[in-house]
Structures are given as C-alpha cells and as structure tokens.
Amino acid sequence: MADSKPRVKVPKSAKAGEVITIKTLISHKMESGQRKDKAGQIIPRSIINKFTCEFEGAKVFECDIDPAISANPFFEFTAKVEKAGTFKFTWVDDDGSTYTDEKKIEVN
Amino acid sequence: MNFTRRKALGLTAGAAALALNGFKMTSAFANAEDTEKRIMEFSGSKKPEAGKITLTAPEIAENGNTVPISVSVESAMTGDDLVESVMILAEGNPNPAVATFHFTELSGQASATTRMRLAKTQNVIAVAKMKDGSVFSDIKQVKVTIGGCGG
Amino acid sequence: MKNKLIAAGVAAVMATTAGIVGLSADPVDETLTIDGIPLISRTKAPEGYPFKEVLSGWLFRTDETRALEADSFANPGMLSVEEGEVIWNKVEGKEGKSCASCHNDAKESMKDVAANYPKWDADAKRPINIELQINKCREKNMGAEPYEFDKGGQKPLTAFIKNQSLGTPVALDLSKGDLQKWWEEGKKTYYTRTGQLNLSCASCHEANMGKMIRADHLSQGQVNGFPTYRLKTGLTSVHNRFRGCIRDTRAEFPKAFSDELMALELYVTWRGTGLSVETPAVRQ
Numbered sequence: 001m002a003d004s005k006p007r008v009k010v011p012k013s014a015k016a017g018e019v020i021t022i023k024t025l026i027s028h029k030m031e032s033g034q035r036k037d038k039a040g041q042i043i044p045r046s047i048i049n050k051f052t053c054e055f056e057g058a059k060v061f062e063c064d065i066d067p068a069i070s071a072n073p074f075f076e077f078t079a080k081v082e083k084a085g086t087f088k089f090t091w092v093d094d095d096g097s098t099y100t101d102e103k104k105i106e107v108n
Numbered sequence: 109m110n111f112t113r114r115k116a117l118g119l120t121a122g123a124a125a126l127a128l129n130g131f132k133m134t135s136a137f138a139n140a141e142d143t144e145k146r147i148m149e150f151s152g153s154k155k156p157e158a159g160k161i162t163l164t165a166p167e168i169a170e171n172g173n174t175v176p177i178s179v180s181v182e183s184a185m186t187g188d189d190l191v192e193s194v195m196i197l198a199e200g201n202p203n204p205a206v207a208t209f210h211f212t213e214l215s216g217q218a219s220a221t222t223r224m225r226l227a228k229t230q231n232v233i234a235v236a237k238m239k240d241g242s243v244f245s246d247i248k249q250v251k252v253t254i255g256g257c258g259g
Numbered sequence: 260m261k262n263k264l265i266a267a268g269v270a271a272v273m274a275t276t277a278g279i280v281g282l283s284a285d286p287v288d289e290t291l292t293i294d295g296i297p298l299i300s301r302t303k304a305p306e307g308y309p310f311k312e313v314l315s316g317w318l319f320r321t322d323e324t325r326a327l328e329a330d331s332f333a334n335p336g337m338l339s340v341e342e343g344e345v346i347w348n349k350v351e352g353k354e355g356k357s358c359a360s361c362h363n364d365a366k367e368s369m370k371d372v373a374a375n376y377p378k379w380d381a382d383a384k385r386p387i388n389i390e391l392q393i394n395k396c397r398e399k400n401m402g403a404e405p406y407e408f409d410k411g412g413q414k415p416l417t418a419f420i421k422n423q424s425l426g427t428p429v430a431l432d433l434s435k436g437d438l439q440k441w442w443e444e445g446k447k448t449y450y451t452r453t454g455q456l457n458l459s460c461a462s463c464h465e466a467n468m469g470k471m472i473r474a475d476h477l478s479q480g481q482v483n484g485f486p487t488y489r490l491k492t493g494l495t496s497v498h499n500r501f502r503g504c505i506r507d508t509r510a511e512f513p514k515a516f517s518d519e520l521m522a523l524e525l526y527v528t529w530r531g532t533g534l535s536v537e538t539p540a541v542r543q
Contacts, residue, residue: 005341006221009332019216027338032225034202060214063222066205068198070223071173071337071493080216091162139498168474170321170543171490173333255491255543 004028004048009088010103014081020033022053022061026091026099032067048073050092050097058087083107143197143204147235147245150195150208156235156245161194163234172226172252180217181236181244185211190239191218200230213254226252268384284469284476286318287325291537294331296426302533309465315534316478316542319469324490328541336418336488336539343419346412352403358416361400369423374536377525379436386441386521389417390496408515414494418486421538429483429531438525448519454510456519460527464471475543481531491543497524 009023033045045067053061061077063088079087084107089097122171127241137178147156181191190213209220226232229252235245291298300315317325328334347358347365362368373389380387380395387395390413394405406413433439463472464480471477485497498515501523505512513519516533 005338007338007341023332025333025335025338027335027342035172055214058214059212061212061220062210063220064208064430066207067203068193068206068225070202070225072338074221074223074333074335076178076221076333078215078217078219080214166321166323168321170324173492174490176323176327196375255473 003066004091004093004097004099006085006089006099006101006103007093008103010087010105013106013108016082016107017080019078019080020105021076021078022087023074024051024053024089024101025072025074027072028091028093029071030067030071030073034067044085046094047069050090051075052090052092053077054088054090055079055081056083060087081105083105111217126239139199139201139204140163143199143233145194146197146204147233150193150235151237151243152241154241154243156243158244158246160244161234161236161246163196163232163248165232165248165250167249168251168253169226170253171255172228172242174223175226175250175252176221176223177232178221179219179234179236179246183218184217185213185215188239190240191236193237194218194220195235195237196224197233197235198224198230199233201225201227206232226250275285282289284471285332286314286469286476286478289318289325291315291317291325291329291535293329293425296375298372298426298535298537299428299533300535300537301467302428305529305532308530310468310479313481313531313533314479315483315537315540316481316482317537317540319476319478320542321485324541325530328537334488334539334541336494336541337422339415339418339486339488339494340422340539341419342415343417343422346416347419348355352397352401354400354402355400360397362402365420365423367418369426371427373421373424373538374427374429374440375431377431377438377521377528379438381436384437385518386438386525388497388516388524389420390498393417393420393487409496409499414496415484417496418494418539421486421536424536425538426535428533428535429528431525431529441522441525442529444519445522445524445529449526452508453505454508456508458508460504460523479530480527481534482527483531483534484537487542488539494539 003059004027006024006026011020014020028048031043031046035043037043047067049065051065060079061066063075084105089101149245161181169175175215177196177229183189183191190210194209197204198206206224211218231247233245235243237243291300302313304310304313308448317328331337350357373382377386377388397403398405431443449460460480463477468477468479482497486494489495498520501520502512
C-alpha cells in the first residue's frame with residue numbers, strides 16, 4: 001500500500017465566495033476483515049480509515065472511514081473558496097502510513 | 109429435536125423466498141439493534157426527525173461491492189445553521205458502520221458522495237447532527253442482486 | 260409439515276426464477292462520451308455476423324455503472340492506467356531499458372495500436388495479444404522476465420497501452436499469417452457447449468442476449484473494454500474472464516494464453532469490429 005497514489009480534482013480557479021466541487025480517488029484494496037483465505041483463515045482488516053481535506057491549515061471536510069467503503073475509496077464533496085491558497089489532502093492507513101496530495105487554487 | 113429442525117427449515121425456506129422477492133427484512137436482521145444503538149450514541153439519545161437530509165442510493169445495486177451513494181443536508185452552513193456530521197449506516201451488513209462525514213463552514217455545503225459495500229438487500233440510513241443539537245435522518249432500501257452465473 | 264414448507268419455499272424460488280429468466284430489457288439508447296469524446300458503442304455488424312448491430316456491454320448496465328465509466332476521473336480502472344504509466348517509464352531487465360526507452364511517449368507511439376490486436380506473430384506462428392506482446396518485448400528487448408498471467412505489471416500496463424486507443428474502432432486484419440484459420444477455431448469454441456451446464460458462449464451472449472440471467476442483463480459479451488474494472492473484482496483481464504465464464508459452466512477451463520483461448524480472443528475481438536476501444540471499461 002506504500003504505492004497508493006491519490007488522484008484529486010480541484011478547479012484551477014474560482015470566484016471569491018464560490019462553492020466548488022472536489023473529487024478524490026485513491027487506489028487501495030480496503031481489505032474489510034470479513035474475507036477468508038483459501039485455508040479458511042480471516043484475512044485481517046487493512047483499510048484507509050480517515051480522509052481529511054484542509055485549506056491553508058483549516059479543516060474543510062473529513063471522513064471517518066469504515067470497512068464498508070469500497071476498494072479504491074472515492075469522495076466527492078464541496079469547499080467554499082474565499083481566497084487563493086492550497087488545499088491539502090491526507091489519507092491515513094490502518095498500518096500507520098499517510099498519503100498526501102496538494103492542489104493550489106486561484107481566486108478571480 | 110425434530111420439531112426444532114422442522115421449524116428451522118421452514119423459516120429458512122420462507123426467508124429464502126422472501127429474500128428473493130426483495131421484501132424488506134429489516135426487523136429480521138440481527139443488526140437492526142446495533143444500528144439503533146449507534147444512531148442513539150451519535151445523536152445524543154435523540155430520536156432523529158425526518159426532513160432536511162436526503163440520502164441518494166440506487167434502487168438496485170448492479171453489484172454489492174461498489175454502490176454509489178450521496179447525502180445532502182439543507183443548511184446555509186454559516187453561523188448556527190451548520191451541519192456537524194453525517195453518519196452512514198448499513199443495517200444488514202455484518203458491521204453497520206460505513207462512514208461519518210464531518211463538515212465545517214469551509215465546506216460551503218453539507219453534501220458528500222462515496223461508494224460503499226452492501227452485503228445484501230437492506231436499508232441504508234443517513235443521520236445528520238446539526239450544531240444546534242437537532243438530528244435528522246433519511247433511509248433508503250437498496251436491492252443487492254445476484255448476477256448471472258453465481259454472482 | 261417439513262415437506263410442505265420446503266415445497267412452498269422451492270415453489271417460491273422457482274416462481275421467482277422463472278419470472279426473472281423470462282424477463283427481457285432493452286439496452287439503453289445513449290451515447291457514451293468520455294472527456295468530451297463520443298465513443299462508438301453501437302454500430303452496423305460485420306459480414307456474416309449473427310446480429311444486425313454490434314452493441315457494447317456499456318449499454319446493458321445500470322445508470323450508475325454507465326456514469327462511472329463516462330467519468331474518466333472517478334473510473335477506478337484509471338488508477339490502474341496511471342499505475343501502467345509508471346511501469347512504462349520504469350527501467351527493468353539486463354538491458355537497462357524501460358518501455359519508454361524505445362517507445363518514448365505512449366500517447367504517440369501507442370496511439371490506436373491496441374485497436375488492431377490480436378495480430379499475427381510470425382515468430383511464434385500464432386496470434387499475439389497486448390499481454391503477450393509486452394512479454395515478448397520484455398524478453399527480447401529489455402532482458403526482463405516475462406510477466407506471469409495476471410501478475411506483476413501485466414494488467415496495469417496492458418490497461419495503460421489499450422487506453423491509448425480509447426475511442427478508436429476495433430479493426431482486425433485477418434489476412435495476415437494463419438489468422439483466418441485461428442478465427443475459425445475461435446468460432447468453433449464460441450459455439451461449442453461445455454460443462455455440466457452444457458452452455459456455450461453463444462448460449463448466453465447470442466441466443467439470450469438482452470434477457471436477464473438472474474439479475475444480470477446479458478450483453479453480447481464483447482471484449483472492447485478489457486482489461487475491465489469489474490465492480491465485483493476490480494481490474495480484470497480478458498483471459499481471466501474467459502476462464503471464469505467457462506468455469507461457471509462447470510467445465511474444466513483452459514490455461515490463459517493457450518491456443519484455445521488465443522483463438523477465442525481473436526474471434527470474440529472480431530465480433531466487436533467497429534466498437535470503440537473502451538479500456539478501462541466499467542462493468543459488473
């Protein structure tokens with residue numbers, strides 16, 4: 001899972017006060033902990049358990065994730081843009097790794 | 109011994125017939141209780157009202173592994189008119205917890221879309237908790253089908 | 260009492276199943292557009308084809324599934340395409356080369372290439388698909404180990420290369436080598452019933468195309484979108500799907516890239532002549 005590369009879609013610019021749509025997708029098996037292997041043993045849970053979107057350090061949107069979220073977790077949400085700046089996206093894995101991405105936005 | 113087996117077989121045959129016809133079986137799911145408990149914990153023991161929140165889910169899921177869902181809550185998302193969190197539960201899954209969305213004023217709107225796993229035909233429930241303590245919920249039944257050659 | 264209850268249950272099951280098997284539904288009448296590019300998902304059939312129209316499997320799926328393929332950002336198969344791009348640029352093997360070392364930018368060098376595969380491999384004297392072409396290049400030009408079936412970079416790299424043909428109509432040149440003979444073999448396999456369930460490809464994808472099998476809407480069984488992101492199992496290769504289908508007739512299933520399956524892939528690809536390459540398609 002160290003290779004989990006995220007995809008993030010943020011518009012390049014917005015008007016001050018506009019509410020934009022952000023889409024995120026990251027590759028991850030999201031092993032639920034419900035499946036059994038060929039020997040009949042439970043395959044242990046291994047998922048991304050948290051996703052956070054911040055803008056210039058302030059929280060915009062966050063999701064506590066449970067194993068019922070599908071593989072390759074997808075989130076679409078909104079953000080109100082008042083000024084230009086950088087969005088930061090963070091995914092936290094059960095195994096402690098974090099994956100991040102950043103996207104800048106301009107205001108016109 | 110005979111009586112118990114006979115009764116068990118009868119229930120299974122009946123339940124199988126019902127499941128195939130897609131009837132609501134919410135009361136039969138062992139997880140209905142667990143789901144109730146989680147809703148009460150989330151809401152601070154308040155019974156959610158109907159309204160304000162809309163849960164969008166397909167009537168029939170092409171495959172239970174990847175089911176798109178959306179939530180949207182009517183709110184200005186400023187000052188005291190703010191949605192704090194929306195919790196999604198799947199009443200018939202081995203574990204009802206699906207996800208909890210947390211919003212802020214910077215969200216602009218209280219809406220989110222994701223894709224979830226459904227083990228079988230069941231109700232999906234979305235509960236919204238507002239800043240002023242009020243709680244709303246919406247519920248949708250999603251039919252999860254078995255595909256062609258054994259799924 | 261027990262017998263009565265079981266009989267009632269079985270009767271209910273049979274009644275429901277009978278109802279489902281009899282149902283038919285039309286494929287939708289919509290155009291698939293990805294990133295503003297309209298794709299061909301229905302077209303006039305080639306000569307000697309059982310149906311008047313060739314139809315993409317996309318037309319048989321639910322609204323949500325169709326929307327997922329049309330959104331190139333949200334399509335989970337695109338994650339594998341991105342992974343494939345990383346592999347394309349990665350140096351591997353004794354020669355110290357990557358795919359890019361010879362083929363440079365795939366957007367140019369691989370454009371429309373996959374739409375004409377399988378091709379004739381004069382060296383091996385058999386059809387060659389993208390997976391085997393990758394392995395051939397790895398061995399001969401990179402001094403790298405060929406990928407095992409469905410392992411390593413095979414699926415993502417195949418998806419990446421085929422994605423460079425997105426929108427291009429499938430068109431095979433059956434005049435090369437012995438491709439015509441292999442096409443005949445593939446056709447024979449397509450129409451031969453196998454397994455305990457005694458089903459051929461045609462049983463579902465031709466004789467019952469458009470009908471429901473349990474809750475699945477039967478398509479023509481085209482392969483223009485492979486490797487496909489299956490909602491059920493993630494990115495899936497053609498030979499994996501062939502083996503799965505044959506296994507589900509309760510027959511012994513051939514090895515991936517065997518003569519039988521290569522002939523079948525050639526024939527089934529021909530059945531999709533004129534459809535746009537959709538890789539990575541989204542299906543159930």
